[in-house]
Amino acid sequence: MSLPSLETTPIPGLVVVRLDRRDDARGFFKENWQREKMLAIGLPDFGPVQNNVSFNADRGVTRGIHTEPWDKFVSLATGRIFGAWVDMREGDSFGATFSLEMDTSVAVFVPRGVGNSYQTLEDATAYTYLVNEHWRPGIAYPALALEDPTVAIPWPIPLTEAIISDKDQHNPELDPTTAIAPKRTLVLGAGGQLGKALVASLPGAQGVTRAELDVTDAEAVAAWPWHQYAVVLNAAAYTAVDTAETPDGRRDAWAANATAPATLARLSSRHGFTLVHYSSEYVFDGTAEEHTEDEPLSPLGVYAQSKAAGDIAVATAPRHYLLRTSWVIGEGNNFVRTMQRLASNGVSPSVVSDQVGRLTFTDELVRATRHLLESGAAHGTYHVSNGGPAMSWAEVAQAVFERSDRSADDVAPITTEEYAAGALAQDKPFAPRPLRSAMALDKIRAAGFEPEDALAGLERYLVASERP
Template structure:
């Protein structure tokens, strides 16, 4: 072991990490940095946010505690003495039931992720066992605990001191065998803006994947009015039990945002509310996935080129300006997924549904042909957001739109007509200037909304192309 640096070692349990800690000493004793954030994270420990420090003093050798899996992560070490530590993965998944054991001295620490059962047996008298945890203990939290029997033959833990002669509680002696333990699901995800087309897609996706979540509609949590949020969310204390927050709420009335009243609402939801949500997530130490838009760009990039995630925003509409301000707030918290998208098609009213209705009613529309981009399925956007969280992708900015070649609104309209068996030539392409002639209160639109999605694809997720999104929207319309 190096005498100068922290060393982190992986184990057979995913996320359970053994940590070697430098412990210099002399004739007076020794000293160690038990938790030093910069050194620990540089060595490979998660950048967790502990909120409570607990110490368990054990008077005699053979004191045995556990096996308890709790709804928070913990960082375990000993101040004096030594222990035999045992950990069992009680999380849902292929690792369920995996066992790791290790002796812990003052030169060693262990990072125990949420859902991994933790137990120890003291090897010396007067052993002080200490641990940092990522949430405050409460009586309500005990409903999310899981336990397994220390003596379960299936676990085959070789306790240094026979459990028949060890000091342990009756409760620990009577915990269930592994065969009777229900695997723990992952921590829930909090969805804000559940009533919109993206929020609805998120709740469907999470339900289909059997992933725990809590969802708030605008009537339950209005992003634009933080003073009315539940205290636990506003302070961040109630967020600690979540795996992540997904913000699917926004003021998206692009033209209305150009009015005095709409400008106020857009900035309240897209900037002020997002800033308050980011601060709450930072206080809780949990990731925030936030959805933004191509409107943060001016759309003047030459056709054939794509906006990269690190491109500088240059919004030209009030909506785009408010969303760009929200982005600035989100990026102040290191644990963020800032996901820009464009041309989203979900359930209910959308462009494809409108074109389909016009086609069926014999209306021959004029549609803009000089705005370029790619359709995005709300279902794909939802799946991509969950993918980033579930796979613990690197934090940062991503673009998530449909894949394939860029298109125009007029081409999407013609494809819709064609898919329904109508003559696509009934759609007349027009310029934005022609389409908006004589109309007032129209916000400027980007002429190039093409976003580079290669960073997202590098994480293992590729959305469908525009044609597939059109077909999905028409199939859904036929079922409604």
Template sequence: MSVTDFGKALAPVETGIPGLVLWDLPVHGDSRGWFKENWQREKMTAAGLADFGPVQNNISFNDAVGTTRGIHAEPWDKWVSVATGRIFGAWVDLREGPTFGTVFTAELDPSRAIFVPRGVGNSYQTLEPDTAYTYLVNDHWSPEASYSFLNLADETAAIDWPIPLAEVEISAKDLAHPRLSDVVPIPPKKTLVVGANGQLGLALRAAYDGDPSVDFAGRAELDLTGDLSHARRWRDYGTIVNAAAYTAVDAAETDRAGAWAGNVSAVSQLARIATDNGITLAHVSSDYVFDGAADAPYAEDAPVAPLGVYGQTKAAADAIVATVPRHYVVRTSWVIGEGKNFVRTMATLAERGVAPSVVDDQIGRLTFTDEIARGIRHLVETGAPFGTYNLTGAGGPASWAEIAGEVFELTGHDRDRVTGVSTDEYFASATGPVAPRPRWSVLDLAKIEAAGFAPREWRESLRDLLG
């Protein structure tokens, strides 16, 4: 390596292939030799390198000039740099999408490295004897992993090899690789929806209907209370959406073990899996993390003060999910989805001629599960900043009694048949455990609106549901 390669500043160079980034590396040397920081997480991530979490370091040594390795696209990210010598690199995007087949070439010496994202084919030809290059990867080799390959001599890619391929030794396997027209593209990382048979899970099924990159798992397919370490090939997933939860608010007061197992222990497992594998974890939280003593909408950073066991488990889960580097906590309230819910109960009572007594001292907004599903997709697909987001229906807040009156009116009945009562009066005759409810459940929506998501007015969603 020439002296002119010493003293470069750490800097990225775009390549035209999304995610494939060439890097200049500072190399310090004198007559005795040289030194460089081949991987320095703090400096490199600050400069914009993906924090890809390498788990293995490999070295490829090549004693002859012209040693040429085939174009392989692997299901992991790689950080490739030269230890000694010099190589010509060729990279071809073999991922599904508009840049499929895009080619980039460059020479690498010890002062240059390249970040190769999952699914981009990479090949190297040595230009000096005794060349060694090293690569860090963020997954271990597995026979279950899916690879893709491209022939070194593909006419469409038309790579201008410094040493003609006819003059170098190529393995029989690399010679047999397909042309670009026959390459099987690498699909995007998958999304896993857990709790896929609950009311939110059903809405997520509808939202992702027909998307082959989304897997759904109910309790039978994935037991969140068991050991999840080897339940899936987790490096194949980019996102986990946790729609599973213990939601029996009143029963939680006495079934503390069940509530903590479903809402905390299970979430701890998902958080560990997500952290260890670089997965984005989207988790749904609740207004029950607050005590309801406020008189203005709760912002995402408001102090939590849960009143009951259910709220305590949800608050604990929020704190756990917040430790995952890539996370979304989606906090919602008064959820309405498929199956039995407050709106359908009120509509049935209206049809039966019943005049119900309904709580009028709890204030909030309805949130429909299709809106939660739409909001989660928006956050994940737009790459919104990680963190906590409130997501409820928009519009003016109301009490449960006022919502019941809306249901009566929209179904053609007299809303005055609904009588408002206090929470204490409503539960006065209860024979089982009753969890304390927050009296104020209005959540501030400014943050998610600033992220480009416009929650639908809950009254419009109510009208649509009731026809």
């Protein structure tokens, strides 16, 4: 069978689908919902989970206008209707209307927040619809009066002659103060460097710390209203790389970096939100000059292994962006802040020179996140860092010192082996590090995002940190 066709309407996101119905002497056949074909014509991959049928015995049955909190794909199994829709969402299109007559060859995709109604034009009309959330007892949603004078729907059968439920005869008129807000954005790990930057940059985002929502706590997860969110950004992580090598650290690292992302992937599949998860170049062993998104995982230490497990879990979510990043610098304690403080205090540190990578400033990571979400880029894994040539930690420290009126020579290069020996001599745990952390940025560039040079980001970061 051929592809259906799609027609837009004055209501953003509400589209009409002309189905390929095959008729013969026996009746007709149609593919009422065929996911691959629907996606091919531009319908969103809305993930239906329930199919309902509303059978209407008589001509003139009129239902609505109901604004249920889910997307719908409506069509007919038998009969004919006059369908009418009203945009009840916040925004410029609030109150916009669209109507048309439908038979069994027509379907309509109705996005969440658009009021849905219809009037049967024939007896024995079976109205069917797919939805992407399960119906829940006691759920409340806005409704609109069928006779509302503002929207003035041209019902073919006068409402005085129609068959209308008692409930639908007492719905309120259009009121802008009751406009439906879009689903929210949730930032997990809002107390960390990246979490703070995300909350500050994403208008209306709700940030929560682990104390407010622990995704490893089954009861807390069950009680949280996940269906209210369109996007969940997981900036929460266990990042104590060396402590992860201890018995307690191992358990905490796996809980935060593997179990929690697996839970979020499951919730994303169930509730349909887009999951944005932040990972690390530590999932690789550091033997490649630059790491690509499709490089096989090869983690070295416990922290790295837990992050790799989280990557595998997140990839199972239908709508996910997995952003691997490196050497993150933001608001709070970090390597650049430490070097800046040492330079100011007259200290001359020893810094490893055989670990090479690129800095990633949180504002750059936030900018990449927003770009992917707002551009509708293909879901999947992306490597994100600032651009420019790869540098060693020692070279980064030297750059900080030079911009702090100290000589680069005041930073003494050492090897990772020498650094590890010092830690082990003090009975401190030490995790293996990937020596090459630079990641290929071709895929994120192909998605239309151009990373800022790391040294330019460093300059701006140091200037900002000097302000009172």
